[in-house]
Amino acid sequence: MESSRSGKESGDIAIPVREVKPSKSGKGAPPVVAAPIRHGQVPPAGGWKRGVGIIDLILRVCAITATLAAAAVMGTTSQNLPFFTRLFQFQASYDDFPTFTFFLAGNAITCAYLVISLPFSIVCIVRPYIVGARMLLLIFDTLALALTMASASAAAAIVYLAHNGNPNTNWPALCQQFNEFCPRVSGAVVGSFLAVAILVVLVVLSAAALRRN
Template identity: 90%
Template sequence: MDSSHSVKESGDIAIPVTEVKSFKSRKGGPPFMAASTVRLGDVPHGAGWKRGVGIIDLILRICAIVATLAAAAVMGTTSQNLPFFTQLFQFQASYDDFPTFTFFLAGNAITCAYLALSLPFSIVCIVRPHIVGARMLLLIFDTLALALTMAAASAAAAIVYLAHNGNPNTNWPALCQQFNQFCPRVSGAVVGSFLAVAILVVLVVLSAAALRRN
């Protein structure tokens, strides 16, 4: 039995295909089969599309890291003192005076850390577009991060709304009339967190679409 091998050099995945040939014996005996292996360097179906999704996924993760990091940093460094008659008597507003803002800081910090740790998995999805395990792992944890960030941003947004507008029915004063530096900073932090929420929604949709095409 003779066998010949032809290999096409390419960066794509090689698919082995067996070619079977039939020969007659010179002495009139039964025919014998000769098998030869041919490797085809065809590009797997949908690999280019999935690689493009992986590149977009990586870019969006970096943007979400920046958004959550900025939101946590701004919230964690926000405080303002108001003098009352003398410097010995002051009104102070700080993020840690509000448990909701503390939860906001922790939620965005956790999401930022997760997104940083997920970057290697996103790179793996670019190198190996048809991998399922890493993409499924990202989909699950992206959904959890989305829920955490949404909860933190929504809770903080409610406090910011009350700080800007107050609530006369419960005698809640509009604090932003006095704390004109504190409120813009926490408002900006909430906006950054909602931006991260939007990016996480896109990441979840991209992961689900990539898994559906497998």
């Protein structure tokens, strides 16, 4: 009675063990020994991998916001100067620069991909040890990172010329006249580089999670 009470107080669960008696020939199975199981000792079901999946999902939402804002600002950027002549009207629009058109397309594609990748990110939270979905995210995140970096870098070069010009090639500083156009495109480029930074973190997280599998 005292041993049973002490076992209940310590939190151990008694598991009945049946001892197999050896046969007449002397060949019998060894007795089965079972270790006591304590209450509250549950093996970790995902551990830090589930936490990585949650961070991954949050960062994807942030990257969607950044790329969507960058594409929307660039796609709605246009300015007409108040003075014009019969033959010429001074206007600046994003589609006057092929680089800005590429910037808009690159960020729109990245934003669409990130939206599609959300279910895969949720799967990585529910099943933290899955490899296939995380590998797909790693591959396509790297491609999205390359596309966004290329479009943002190309647009940043044009924004620099618009702000400072280039006297050697007679490129005027357009921002001296178009004082509304330049801040908008500059803000779009900053938002795109923010998305690039988030994508870098996503690639590192996916690679780290796969390395520990």
